[in-house]
Amino acid sequence: MSDHHTKDISEVRYERPSGRIAEGVPSETDRPAIEVENLRHVYGNRQALAGVTFTVSRGEIFGLLGPNGGGKTTVFKILSTLLLPTGGRAQIFDLDVVRESHRVRRCIGVVFQSPSLDKKLTVVENLRHQGHLYGLRGRTLSHRIHELLTPMGLADRARELVETLSGGLQRRVELAKGLLHRPHLLLLDEPSTGLDPGARRDFWGHLQALRRQAGVTILLTTHLMEEAEGCDRLGILDRGRLVALGSPNALKEKIGGDVITVQTQEPEKLRDQIREKFGGEPKVLDGTVRIERPKGHEFIPQLVEAFPGQIEAITLGKPTLEDVFIQQTGHRFWGDNLAS
Amino acid sequence: MIESFFLPVGTLSWRELVRFFRQRNRILGALGTPLVFWLLIGSGFGASFRPPMAIQEMNYLEYSFPGTVILILLFTAIFSTISVIEDRREGFLQSVLVAPIPRYTLVLGKILGGTALAVSQGLLFLLLAPTLGISLRPAPFLSAVGILSLVAFGLTGLGFLIAWRTDSTQGFHAIMNLFLIPMWLLSGAVFPASGAPTWLRWVMKLNPLTYGVAALRRALYPESQVLGNPIPSSALSLTILLLFGLFIFWMSVLLAGRQTLGD
Numbered sequence: 001m002s003d004h005h006t007k008d009i010s011e012v013r014y015e016r017p018s019g020r021i022a023e024g025v026p027s028e029t030d031r032p033a034i035e036v037e038n039l040r041h042v043y044g045n046r047q048a049l050a051g052v053t054f055t056v057s058r059g060e061i062f063g064l065l066g067p068n069g070g071g072k073t074t075v076f077k078i079l080s081t082l083l084l085p086t087g088g089r090a091q092i093f094d095l096d097v098v099r100e101s102h103r104v105r106r107c108i109g110v111v112f113q114s115p116s117l118d119k120k121l122t123v124v125e126n127l128r129h130q131g132h133l134y135g136l137r138g139r140t141l142s143h144r145i146h147e148l149l150t151p152m153g154l155a156d157r158a159r160e161l162v163e164t165l166s167g168g169l170q171r172r173v174e175l176a177k178g179l180l181h182r183p184h185l186l187l188l189d190e191p192s193t194g195l196d197p198g199a200r201r202d203f204w205g206h207l208q209a210l211r212r213q214a215g216v217t218i219l220l221t222t223h224l225m226e227e228a229e230g231c232d233r234l235g236i237l238d239r240g241r242l243v244a245l246g247s248p249n250a251l252k253e254k255i256g257g258d259v260i261t262v263q264t265q266e267p268e269k270l271r272d273q274i275r276e277k278f279g280g281e282p283k284v285l286d287g288t289v290r291i292e293r294p295k296g297h298e299f300i301p302q303l304v305e306a307f308p309g310q311i312e313a314i315t316l317g318k319p320t321l322e323d324v325f326i327q328q329t330g331h332r333f334w335g336d337n338l339a340s
Numbered sequence: 341m342i343e344s345f346f347l348p349v350g351t352l353s354w355r356e357l358v359r360f361f362r363q364r365n366r367i368l369g370a371l372g373t374p375l376v377f378w379l380l381i382g383s384g385f386g387a388s389f390r391p392p393m394a395i396q397e398m399n400y401l402e403y404s405f406p407g408t409v410i411l412i413l414l415f416t417a418i419f420s421t422i423s424v425i426e427d428r429r430e431g432f433l434q435s436v437l438v439a440p441i442p443r444y445t446l447v448l449g450k451i452l453g454g455t456a457l458a459v460s461q462g463l464l465f466l467l468l469a470p471t472l473g474i475s476l477r478p479a480p481f482l483s484a485v486g487i488l489s490l491v492a493f494g495l496t497g498l499g500f501l502i503a504w505r506t507d508s509t510q511g512f513h514a515i516m517n518l519f520l521i522p523m524w525l526l527s528g529a530v531f532p533a534s535g536a537p538t539w540l541r542w543v544m545k546l547n548p549l550t551y552g553v554a555a556l557r558r559a560l561y562p563e564s565q566v567l568g569n570p571i572p573s574s575a576l577s578l579t580i581l582l583l584f585g586l587f588i589f590w591m592s593v594l595l596a597g598r599q600t601l602g603d
Contacts, residue, residue: 080438105440114430118355120362132351133439135343177435 014151014179014214031094033058033185033217034079040087041074048074050240051088056219056233058184061211063231064221065321067333071240072221073113076189079219080110092185106134109178113189115170116177119163123154123173126162127180134181148176152206168199175206186210188220192227204230223333225321236325243328248321255319255327258296262289262303263313270310277306285326292319292327348441352449353456356420360457370416370461378408402472406556407529409465410549413458413492414524418516420454421499425509443597447500451589454496455489462488474560483559490581491552497588504595528553528571548584551577 034056041049049071056062064072077083078090081101090097095104117126124145131141149155152172162170171191178186191207192200204227210216220231228234229248236244236251244251264270267284274282274291278299282291293299296316304311322333360366382401427433436446466484469476498520506512524530526540527549533541544550555577572580 082434082438102440105438108438110435110438112434114434116432116435118359118432120359121355125358129351129355130435130439132347133436133441135347135440137343137347 014210014216029058031058032056033060033093034062034219035091035094036075036079036088037090038088039075039078039085039090041071041078041083042086048240049085049088052235052237052240052242054235054242054245056217058217059211059215060232061207061218061220061230063228063234064219064237065223065225065228065234065325066221066237067223069239070237072237073189074240075237076187076219076221080108080187081105106181107183107185109181109183109186111171111174111178111186111188111191113191113193115174117162117170117173120161122159122161123149123165124158126173127177130177131180136181144180144182145176148179151209152176166199167194168196168202171195171199171203172206175203179210183216185217185219188218190222191220192222192224200227225333228321234321236321236328238325238329244324251321251324252319255292255323257292257294257319259317259319259323260291260293260296260300260303261315261317262291262311264289264310265312266310270307273307274303278302285332290326292323344441345445348439348445349449349452352436352446353453356450356453356457359423360420366419367461370412370419371464374408374411374415375465377411378404403532404530405469405472405474406560407524407527407553409462409488409556410491410527410529410553411524412462412465413488414495414520416458416461417454417492417495417499418520420457421450421496421503422509422512424450424500424503425506425512428504429507444593447589447592447596451493451496451500451592454499455492458492458496459485459488462492469560480559484556487552487555487559487578487581490578490585491549491556494548494552494581494585494588497585497592500592501588501595504592523547523549526550528557533571548580551580551584555581 032055034054036055037053039049039052040047052071052075064075066072074083078085079092079097081097081104084098092104093107095107097104118129121129127145127148128141131137131144136144145158146155149158152175154169154172154176157165157169162173165173171194178188186207188207191203195203207218207220208230211218220227222228231248233247234244234251235242244254262270267287267289271282271284271289274280274289280291280293282289284290291299300314300316303314325333378401382399382404385400424433428437433446463485466476466481466488474480502515503512506515526544526547528544529549533544533550536544551572554571555574557571558574558577
């Protein structure tokens, strides 16, 4: 079944949410959209979050990047008021998510990882149901539904059962569901789950249009590096701790140069030799030697000259977010191999 | 008031009904199974059924009719609440849980929807009553509707309570077989209390469903003295049903109000 990608994403138009964010919340201010302080959570005897602190500014696209089980979905659940944290504080538009959850719910739109649509209902029925839960009805509701279906290219499938739509289209209906009440903050959990790359790009186009045109703040969780690259700022979560915080470029600059990996028969031996001769802090990871060094292209010939015969293969790469992750945590994103 | 109560409750109930009527095999199953049971078992007993100390003759088809209606309520109530399990963690209910509505509207919407479904199914079956010589004049019919609604409300609420606490549909089925079916078997639907040993009679006295069956039986046979060893009076039955329904609803709201999803 071919997916209907949005014909021309530049034609998409999203309305800026008018009116107050919520009672008592000033619309124009420098106050952050989200403030998380020392957030902790324990499931049974497993500590999922061990004190996470970060803020998200209004109008920002913020990503929580991390491997599965790292705690990002827990943060998502706490922020979307689905879960009560066992410790710490989280505020959305200066409203506490625990004590004022009712008011928080009015300001946020939530898109879950697993589909929250009723497949046996039509697109419009799903949206109308959602609207009713948020106090929308009658002509206002119909108008809202229509003004969301059109930019998302769903208008011609509106009266069909959701189960007849492809994964990409269903995800768009979910997005429409979350936007119905014109929230100022959108929370998404792994929005690209189950989407092919085309549908993914398409969905991202909508998110960016939302931010650009409607000024909506967006927080999403992801384990995809490419998706994280698209965010304004990132928090990297590993085993319940925030190991890095900043824009993707700022984080990569911390690597301090290029990343060189060397394949060799005896990685530990070569690592020690390199350290002795050139200094720095080479590490062994997955049986290869990793060196972070500026101007890597100049360093490689030096390496090859110094250790002829020992080097089987050598690669040079610009730092990636996974490199940031490895640097901060000492292990790979996927798998438990520790760098030594 | 409209926005915070009627709108969410209404839309949640509406969804229950639409979902049911769009799945034809559910309708068949909910009505068909009890109908077949009733016909086969009732006919199988034939004339051999002798209610002890009965004032009037009653064959088993007649005896088991009210109980079969109650069974339909039970089945429909269970099927409508089983969706709570998957929906709650990974599906539709997620978005309901983060909506700015008080928790009891979620509970009420679900239970009212399930109740409406169960009652409509039960009423369909009730239309067979004239074949047994039971008159469906306004008075007995309306009281039957009222009783069915009360019983259905309590059963759907009970199903909701169980489903909310259960993590898998298999677990739910296990509870149903171990707890809910025996509950029906021991309600006077299948055999009268009068012939049972004392300890069993006490269990039946404590079973809320016994009062549902009794109330329905009295509503359908208003003039006759039913089955010697008297079944609970209408007044007592209705009171117990009402209290049971309210209690279960209150428990459901308390349970659903806790703001954790667990792991």
